[in-house]
């Protein structure tokens with residue numbers, strides 16, 4: 645037996661329109677601010693499959709702004725060349741951005757010691773929360789054989805309280821790549837531009853009062869109770885006062 649084909653009430657799930665270019669909800673779209681940057685070095689962004697943050701993710705801004713950037717989604721790749729989708733790569737000319745406890749300065753360290761960042765042709769960055777980045781790190785042993793770049797961010801992340809990270813020096817993928825590029829000798833205007841776009845994104849998300857899932861998870865406050873009395877589809881039958 646079939647029930648009558650009633651109209652389903654989707655009023656509660658009508659979603660915000662999505663931008664066709666960046667696929668973010670339009671309130672979190674910054675496509676109007678994207679300008680292609682003149683960059684020399686290559687950037688490879690390895691994105692954890694669960695890190696496709698449609699609202700605050702910063703990797704997509706990098707990919708849209710840096711013509712030499714490549715964004716790949718996955719958990720493991722056999723080597724750097726495979727992740728880049730090409731043949732052999734000279735590993736000595738690449739570095740991975742990953743915190744190094746032993747390093748006290750902003751520097752690139754290789755097997756033989758410290759190497760000048762300006763000698764690099766490309767950087768690899770792991771996109772995800774700290775725990776997801778660590779997963780990528782352990783699942784791709786070749787990363788550990790690469791030169792490693794450590795950064796010491798001088799300012800807290802533009803994310804602010806929208807995203808909780810365990811340590812102050814963990815900033816967004818965009819902010820770390822921006823700082824890394826400057827360290828490598830790219831024009832500082834690129835870093836300034838990226839920070840500007842990212843600040844616009846965070847501001848738009850704040851203005852729209854969207855609470856991203858990451859911040860929601862870390863919030864300990866219970867949800868406020870629902871306010872009753874909203875649009876009820878029922879027809880009042882007992883309204884006659886007799």
Ligand SMILES: [Zn+2]
Pocket residue numbers: 663664665666667668673674675676
């Ligand atoms: Zn967009």
